[in-house]
Amino acid sequence: MNVIDLSWWQLGIAAGLVVALAVCTWLAQLNIGKSLLIAAARTAIQLALIGLVLETLFAAGSLGWVALMGIAMLLLAGREVVARQNHPLRGGWSFGIGTLSMFISAFAVTVLTLVVIIGPEPWYTPQYAIPLLGMLLGNTMTGVALGLERLTEGARRGRGEIENRLMLGETWQQASRQLRRDAMRAGLMPTINAMAAAGIVSLPGMMTGQILAGSAPALAVKYQILIMFTIAAGTGFGTFAAVALCARRLFDRRERLRLDRLAN
Numbered sequence: 365m366n367v368i369d370l371s372w373w374q375l376g377i378a379a380g381l382v383v384a385l386a387v388c389t390w391l392a393q394l395n396i397g398k399s400l401l402i403a404a405a406r407t408a409i410q411l412a413l414i415g416l417v418l419e420t421l422f423a424a425g426s427l428g429w430v431a432l433m434g435i436a437m438l439l440l441a442g443r444e445v446v447a448r449q450n451h452p453l454r455g456g457w458s459f460g461i462g463t464l465s466m467f468i469s470a471f472a473v474t475v476l477t478l479v480v481i482i483g484p485e486p487w488y489t490p491q492y493a494i495p496l497l498g499m500l501l502g503n504t505m506t507g508v509a510l511g512l513e514r515l516t517e518g519a520r521r522g523r524g525e526i527e528n529r530l531m532l533g534e535t536w537q538q539a540s541r542q543l544r545r546d547a548m549r550a551g552l553m554p555t556i557n558a559m560a561a562a563g564i565v566s567l568p569g570m571m572t573g574q575i576l577a578g579s580a581p582a583l584a585v586k587y588q589i590l591i592m593f594t595i596a597a598g599t600g601f602g603t604f605a606a607v608a609l610c611a612r613r614l615f616d617r618r619e620r621l622r623l624d625r626l627a628n
Contacts, residue, residue, distance in 0.1 A: 367577050379404070422490050430488045434471070434497055441466055441505040448509040451516045451626040453613055461609045462508050469602035470500040473594050481590065499570070499591060500598040503555060507599035508606040511551030515610055516626055518543045526621050536615035544607050551603035555596050562592060 382404045386397035421429055442463030452458035474497045478484065484492045519526065522543065529539040562568055571588035575581055616622050 379408075418490070418494065421494065425490055427486075427488045430490050430493050433490075433494060437498065437501055438463060438467060438471070441501050444505055445509045445512065449513055449516065451520065451628070452512075453516075453610065454625055454627050457613055457625070458512065458610075461606050461613070462505075462512065465508055465602045465606035465609065466501060466504050468605060469600075470497065470504045470598045473598040473601070474500055477590070477594050496591070496594070500595060503595045504598045504602040506554060507551035507603040510554070511547040511603040511607045512610050514550040515543060515547035515607055516614075518546055519614055519621065520623060520626070523621060523623060530619055530621065536611075536619050536621075539621075540611050540614070544611050547607045547611075548603060551607070552596075552600055555599045559592055559596060562588070568592065 382400065386400045389395075389400065390397040417433075421433060442459050445462030445466075446452050446458045449458055453461070474493065475487075477496060478487045478493055482492060487493075519540075526539050526543070530536070558568070568588050568591075570591050571584045574584035574587060613625060614622060
């Protein structure tokens with residue numbers, strides 16, 4: 365089955381719908397039309413640029429270019445983790461913890477999936493490696509950002525309780541246990557909700573894209589299950605590592621809560 369090509373005027377119709385929505389919000393004085401149009405413009409520009417990059421990358425197909433692309437995606441994801449924190453750790457710790465957590469989770473799960481499960485030849489084939497890494501990094505980034513935000517905000521709000529427990533003789537692990545549980549739950553909740561709703565409330569994007577591209581629904585379902593399981597593993601391990609490292613950073617060697625290590 366051939367994929368139906370899209371012309372620019374057809375994309376223009378879709379863009380017109382977004383403009384019509386912006387006009388409606390402007391008439392209703394909701395003050396969101398400008399943000400909507402800027403977001404739509406950014407989407408078009410960013411996707412057009414990444415399309416050119418991916419075409420070049422697919423044509424080259426070398427491990428070096430794939431690795432360079434993966435590192436750039438990782439660093440940008442680390443920056444987004446920091447940008448989503450109201451009170452990140454000072455001194456670049458939030459960037460370091462977020463980037464390291466995503467590296468040891470998303471990269472490891474991606475390589476394992478490519479080498480052991482999918483098995484393209486060579487294993488770093490860009491058509492498989494880049495989309496898989498992108499999906500894992502994007503979801504892991506969300507989980508890490510939510511987990512860190514819940515952890516630091518919880519430490520600020522629960523300062524009195526934590527310090528009281530420390531004064532009663534508890535270790536920092538015991539005093540922060542509930543805090544870390546809440547942070548892990550916050551980081552994994554979007555992934556758990558997505559898995560719970562898949563196939564019932566919504567058809568995931570990758571599966572829909574494969575069906576639109578002409579793949580058999582049964583094959584698309586297999587790939588979607590694989591992707592959701594790997595996303596759950598990558599997000600879970602990444603959030604776990606980030607929460608553990610950040611929680612340790614919030615306490616010093618004398619078991620004291622150090623909120624002064626957070627940016628105001």
